[in-house]
Amino acid sequence: MEIIKITPQGLCKGVLNAINIVNKKLDDPNTKRPIYMLGSLVHNRNIVQALSEKGIIILDGKTRIELLNEIDSGTVIFTAHGVSDEVRQKAVEKGLDIIDATCRDVEKSHRIIQEYLNKGYLILYYGIKNHPETEGVLGISPNIKVVKEDEDILHLPEYSGKIALATQTTMSFLEVIRFHQLILKKYPKIELLEEVCNSTRIRQQAVINQKGKLDLLIVVGDPKSNNSRILKEVGEKKAGMKTIMVENLEDLNSYDLSGFKRIGITAGASTPNAIVNEIIEKLPKGNLKTELVSNDYLLKSNKGF
16 A cells, blocks of 8 residues: 655644744733633644643634623634634723734735725625634625625626625635636626635645545545635545545544555645644555645745745
C-alpha cells in the first residue's frame, strides 16, 4: 500500500493566529473573568475542548446578538469567523472587554463588502446559511442576500443597478467560478468579489492534482468545518475520487481499507497535524510519500502561502 500525504496540511495562519490571541489573553492576569466565547473559536472539536478546559465558557446555539444577552460581565471572545459591527457595539455597550480573534481574510472580506455597499452596490453573498461567517456578513447591511443553490437564482428579483457577488472564504473556488458564470445570465453586469482564502484554495487544488492517481482520498476534519467538507466535495465531484471524511482515528476504524493500494490523505485548515499523523501511523504499513500543490499553481494564484 502507498500512502500519499497531500500537503499543505496543518493549521492555517488564521487558525494559528486565533489560538495565539486567545492563549495570550488567558495567560494575562489582567484579563477580566469570566471569559465567554461566542461559538467555536474554529471548527475543530479538539481545539474547542482544550479552550474549555482552560476555563473559557463557550456559548452556542443562537445568534451572536442573542448570545450576548447571556453575558453580564467579563470578557467576550469573537471567533475566527468574525462578527458584525452590531455585535461589537452591543458588547461595548454592555461594558464587556473584547478579545477579537477574527481571521484576517474574513476582516478583508468585510472591508471589501462594505466598500462596495458604500458605492451603492447590492451584494449577493455565496455562502452557507446559518454559518457564523455568513451571520457576520449579513449583519453588515440589509442590502446583502445569501445565495448558495442554483435555484436560488430563479427567486432573485429583476435588478438593473450595481450588483456584486461576494463569497464566504471557505467555499470551493471552482464552484464560485461556476456559480458566477451561471448568475451572469440573470445579471450580465454582476461583479465577482472572489474571496476564497488562499489556504482553502491551495488545499483544494492539491486534491484536484491527484485526479486519476488515487484509489481513495481521506479528508481529516471536523464535521462542522466547512473548508473540510468542501475538500471532500472537491475530491468526489471535481477529482472523481472515492472520498471519505473522518474526524479522528476512531472514525477511521469503521472503514475497511484493505482493498485500496494508493491512499491519499488531506486535512482541513483547522485540523491539527497531530491528528493526521496519528491516523497515518495506524494506516496499513506501506510507502509514505508527500505531494504538494504544484509550484506553477502557486505562481498563477499570485498569493503564495
